[in-house]
Amino acid sequence: MVIIMSSFVSAFGAVNPKIMQKLKEKVDFADMTDEEFKKKHALMKQAGDAKANEEFQKTKIRGCYKKSVWSGGQEIKFTFDDWDVSKQADVDRAREVGNKAYKLAQELKTDNFNVTLYGNSGVGKTSLAIAMMTKLRNEANKSIMVVSTAELASLLDNKYTQDDTRERLINIERALKEVDVLLLDDFGTEGGSLRSIKVVRKDMQDYLYRVANSRVGGDKTTIITTNNNDEDFELMYNTKIISRLLTKNKDHMIFFKDMKDVREI
Numbered sequence: 001m002v003i004i005m006s007s008f009v010s011a012f013g014a015v016n017p018k019i020m021q022k023l024k025e026k027v028d029f030a031d032m033t034d035e036e037f038k039k040k041h042a043l044m045k046q047a048g049d050a051k052a053n054e055e056f057q058k059t060k061i062r063g064c065y066k067k068s069v070w071s072g073g074q075e076i077k078f079t080f081d082d083w084d085v086s087k088q089a090d091v092d093r094a095r096e097v098g099n100k101a102y103k104l105a106q107e108l109k110t111d112n113f114n115v116t117l118y119g120n121s122g123v124g125k126t127s128l129a130i131a132m133m134t135k136l137r138n139e140a141n142k143s144i145m146v147v148s149t150a151e152l153a154s155l156l157d158n159k160y161t162q163d164d165t166r167e168r169l170i171n172i173e174r175a176l177k178e179v180d181v182l183l184l185d186d187f188g189t190e191g192g193s194l195r196s197i198k199v200v201r202k203d204m205q206d207y208l209y210r211v212a213n214s215r216v217g218g219d220k221t222t223i224i225t226t227n228n229n230d231e232d233f234e235l236m237y238n239t240k241i242i243s244r245l246l247t248k249n250k251d252h253m254i255f256f257k258d259m260k261d262v263r264e265i
């Protein structure tokens with residue numbers, strides 16, 4: 001898709017209506033290359049057409065979410081209304097973490113920073129992270145994407161034998177870089193269990209580095225849920241990745257301390 005700028009904008013600065021129409025056509029973001037995506041966005045901005053920009057954001061919201069990598073392929077839905085404090089023996093603690101997640105989501109409607117949710121298994125980290133993202137999509141029109149880190153690692157495993165997985169990983173990487181709010185779910189599981197932490201394989205580190213680096217400093221937010229602590233991460237990952245993904249600001253961390261596993265299986 002090559003569009004020559006000079007033929008696109010007339011001498012009066014108005015956009016050729018035929019081309020405007022083309023821009024407004026529903027293009028599936030999922031099928032665009034990096035170059036096409038950037039070019040389309042630039043053209044729309046240049047066109048200054050609010051409606052076109054709105055359409056573009058809608059396409060981006062749909063396209064990014066569609067590329068989510070769910071644990072076991074299972075989509076998770078959760079909102080703040082679903083957060084039931086009585087599930088925990090320590091009701092106050094459950095209320096406290098719920099309120100903090102809500103307050104941070106509220107701030108993220110107009111700001112961008114990373115958030116980390118620390119805690120043991122089954123305490124509700126993924127649920128609250130998804131509630132935050134859902135609020136940001138519904139109330140601030142942000143594009144969101146959920147990626148299970150373990151599932152991403154297994155896609156990387158398959159890329160050597162499956163051509164379509166290689167292609168999928170390229171598409172996922174593009175969305176990971178572009179999406180407004182990203183959830184890296186269960187970050188650290190790829191580094192092994194508590195007693196046997198190991199260095200994460202190079203292809204995973206390289207992949208995440210490219211993503212983390214591209215998201216830093218921009219108008220992006222990355223939310224992380226994890227069972228690990230900072231010492232574990234130092235053993236698993238290059239510090240360049242960690243410093244770009246994990247916030248150092250205590251106000252942006254949520255600790256699910258002394259909460260019990262409420263997963264029903």
Ligand SMILES: Nc1ncnc2c1ncn2[C@@H]1O[C@H](COP(=O)(O)OP(=O)(O)OP(=O)(O)O)[C@@H](O)[C@H]1O
Nearest residue numbers: 082083084087120121122123124125126127262263
């Ligand atoms: N306070 C709560 N109110 C309602 N449902 C909850 C609550 N806490 C947890 N759950 C439910 O319990 C299950 C486990 O929660 P979740 O997956 O969010 O835990 P997690 O901390 O992410 O665990 P893991 O570390 O194993 O990924 C989910 O089905 C979730 O919806």
Ligand SMILES: [Mg+2]
Nearest residue numbers: 125126186225
């Ligand atoms: Mg989880």
